[in-house]
Amino acid sequence: MTSAPGGRAASAPLLGHETEPTMFEMSVPGRHAYQLRTTQVPAVALEELVPRKHLNAHDVDLVELSERDLVGHFTRLSHRQFSVDLGMYPLGSCTMKYNPKFCDAVAADPGLNSVHPGVPAELCQGWLELLVTLEEKLCVITGMSAATLQPAAGAAGELTGLLLMRAYHEARGDLRTRVLIPDSAHGTNPASVTLGGYEVTTIPSNERGLVDLASLKAALGPDVAGIMLTNPNTVGLFEEEIVEIASAVHEVGGLLYYDGANLNAILGAVRPGDMGFDIVHMNLHKTFATPHGGGGPGAGPVAVSLRLEEFLPGPKATRASSGAYEWRRPSRSIGRVHGWHGNAMVLARALAYIDVHGADGLTRVAQHAVLNANWLRKRLEDTLPAAYDRMCMHECVLTATKLKDQYGIRGLDVAKALLEEGFHSPTVYFPLIVEEALMFEPTETESPQTLEALALAVERIALRAQSNPESLHRAPQSTPVSRVDEARAARHLISTEDAAQRA
Amino acid sequence: MQIPSELRYSKDHEWAKADGAVVRIGITDYAQDALGDVVFVDVPKIGAQVSAGGVLGEVESTKSVSEIYAPVSGTVSAVNDTLKNAPESVNADPYGAGWICEITTTSLDDFNSLLDAQGYQALTNN
Numbered sequence: 354m355t356s357a358p359g360g361r362a363a364s365a366p367l368l369g370h371e372t373e374p375t376m377f378e379m380s381v382p383g384r385h386a387y388q389l390r391t392t393q394v395p396a397v398a399l400e401e402l403v404p405r406k407h408l409n410a411h412d413v414d415l416v417e418l419s420e421r422d423l424v425g426h427f428t429r430l431s432h433r434q435f436s437v438d439l440g441m442y443p444l445g446s447c448t449m450k451y452n453p454k455f456c457d458a459v460a461a462d463p464g465l466n467s468v469h470p471g472v473p474a475e476l477c478q479g480w481l482e483l484l485v486t487l488e489e490k491l492c493v494i495t496g497m498s499a500a501t502l503q504p505a506a507g508a509a510g511e512l513t514g515l516l517l518m519r520a521y522h523e524a525r526g527d528l529r530t531r532v533l534i535p536d537s538a539h540g541t542n543p544a545s546v547t548l549g550g551y552e553v554t555t556i557p558s559n560e561r562g563l564v565d566l567a568s569l570k571a572a573l574g575p576d577v578a579g580i581m582l583t584n585p586n587t588v589g590l591f592e593e594e595i596v597e598i599a600s601a602v603h604e605v606g607g608l609l610y611y612d613g614a615n616l617n618a619i620l621g622a623v624r625p626g627d628m629g630f631d632i633v634h635m636n637l638h639k640t641f642a643t644p645h646g647g648g649g650p651g652a653g654p655v656a657v658s659l660r661l662e663e664f665l666p667g668p669k670a671t672r673a674s675s676g677a678y679e680w681r682r683p684s685r686s687i688g689r690v691h692g693w694h695g696n697a698m699v700l701a702r703a704l705a706y707i708d709v710h711g712a713d714g715l716t717r718v719a720q721h722a723v724l725n726a727n728w729l730r731k732r733l734e735d736t737l738p739a740a741y742d743r744m745c746m747h748e749c750v751l752t753a754t755k756l757k758d759q760y761g762i763r764g765l766d767v768a769k770a771l772l773e774e775g776f777h778s779p780t781v782y783f784p785l786i787v788e789e790a791l792m793f794e795p796t797e798t799e800s801p802q803t804l805e806a807l808a809l810a811v812e813r814i815a816l817r818a819q820s821n822p823e824s825l826h827r828a829p830q831s832t833p834v835s836r837v838d839e840a841r842a843a844r845h846l847i848s849t850e851d852a853a854q855r856a
Numbered sequence: 857m858q859i860p861s862e863l864r865y866s867k868d869h870e871w872a873k874a875d876g877a878v879v880r881i882g883i884t885d886y887a888q889d890a891l892g893d894v895v896f897v898d899v900p901k902i903g904a905q906v907s908a909g910g911v912l913g914e915v916e917s918t919k920s921v922s923e924i925y926a927p928v929s930g931t932v933s934a935v936n937d938t939l940k941n942a943p944e945s946v947n948a949d950p951y952g953a954g955w956i957c958e959i960t961t962t963s964l965d966d967f968n969s970l971l972d973a974q975g976y977q978a979l980t981n982n
Binding site (some may be wrong): 540778781782783788795839843844 | 890892893894896897916918919920921922943944
């Protein structure tokens with residue numbers, strides 16, 4: 354390799370290391386972010402305009418800042434952030450993969466973003482066509498029959514999926530109580546099951562990191578509403594026995610729920626619908642270049658097989674026989690799961706990403722994501738061996754147990770030291786079934802030069818573990834904020850508002 | 857790693873100590889080390905009925921939230937309230953100040969089927 358990797362995002366921020374005060378600490382009573390001209394309109398007491406019973410009895414303690422101070426605050430903070438636009442981000446699609454800039458151009462199009470969601474269908478046929486087209490393409494990609502675009506993000510999609518599962522069983526007069534989840538599952542899965550009113554039964558993984566088929570079969574029964582699975586799973590491995598799993602669950606009348614968090618790995622290669630899944634949620638940010646739910650807004654469409662179509666949330670954009678588009682509510686709809694039509698601008702970005710790549714381009718996305726993860730797994734095998742030593746999918750779960758046993762250096766220390774090296778940390782301590790887990794997901798966008806630079810950084814950290822382990826316990830030192838005491842922060846929680854009052 | 861010989865152990869890494877029909881419960885040294893810094897312990901309510909293998913509470917660390925399983929069936933008769941303000945006792949003294957609750961049982965069958973120190977040592981070696 355002769356070319357250099359993209360510049361590293363290491364070292365100090367633009368403007369020093371000084372602690373940025375919180376907005377509460379900067380607040381000055383009576384300060385405004387606006388100044389209006391004299392209007393000659395007489396002031397009226399609020400109570401004369403709004404009946405007292407509708408007014409809050411207490412003043413709300415809000416921050417009072419000028420626009421100038423506020424813009425300065427956020428600009429300074431933004432210059433101290435590590436972002437996917439700034440440098441290598443091995444959290445990958447787990448958080449948010451790189452968003453190509455053409456998606457921003459689509460979202461900025463006033464033809465799309467100046468349409469009020471309450472506009473009658475006759476006046477926004479283009480928007481409805483966009484939504485119907487996206488639904489159709491997501492169904493082709495996942496092998497499903499129909500989809501809702503309403504859910505606001507992945508976890509909202511999970512809950513929607515469980516409500517659909519419940520609606521399906523209840524419509525058949527079949528009251529079931531349990532949902533199965535593997536012990537490697539995302540934490541949102543058991544939370545969604547509980548919110549959906551079901552009990553969780555955990556299925557152990559076998560020694561290959563996959564669902565243990567015998568334990569699964571032993572846990573099945575007529576009270577099982579379904580199973581939630583991620584495939585590839587959170588260890589980055591493909592559930593090879595998925596066909597057997599699907600037929601065993603279907604045999605007892607249960608449904609299969611596909612957690613689409615890892616869909617980026619299988620685009621164009623295999624479809625959840627063909628594996629036997631009945632309900633599929635997609636985190637558009639993980640696969641189709643949209644913002645993340647937490648930083649949002651997000652979008653978590655849910656696609657279903659034919660037998661669940663009538664229960665989908667509504668109203669849904671639909672193509673009528675005339676060719677015109679209209680809003681229609683599925684016959685036994687579970688109702689709305691979002692105001693208006695979901696986070697529509699995010700949906701427009703996803704359609705743009707799908708259309709620009711095309712079927713062959715999306716397949717290459719998955720191929721390169723898997724290739725990058727395997728290259729990195731192999732490259733790092735002497736320093737951070739893989740938890741399950743074989744071909745992985747889009748992410749590789751490595752373990753720092755060797756460094757821990759030899760030098761007392763934990764996964765967390767490696768992750769923190771990577772920040773000093775100019776790379777974002779990977780996911781640590783997940784999945785829970787892997788000791789000292791470090792989950793690297795480079796995604797398809799990183800070049801071989803960048804992956805090599807990351808591997809060299811990990812090797813430098815391993816050398817430091819040997820020569821100066823103490824420095825790793827203190828890392829990072831070159832970042833705007835150095836090592837924080839996470840345990841103390843969680844044990845003695847002080848809200849920033851309280852902190853300001855104390856100051 | 858400490859595995860006191862006078863205690864009994866579950867496969868889910870809880871320890872148990874019987875005093876007549878009252879069984880005191882906590883998580884093992886191995887468990888606290890794997891969890892990392894404990895920041896919150898959700899203890900059960902006094903009077904709650906629990907069955908062996910059922911969920912007793914939760915331990916939250918900076919890494920994860922893990923369930924605590926009841927090693928024996930019975931009624932929760934005491935809980936360690938000091939964990940509310942000092943969850944770090946679970947890390948510092950898992951077999952002492954970091955105890956979680958006491959369960960009054962009607963039968964010691966569950967207790968007697970738990971692992972002894974030697975059995976638990978073998979489990980953690982795997």
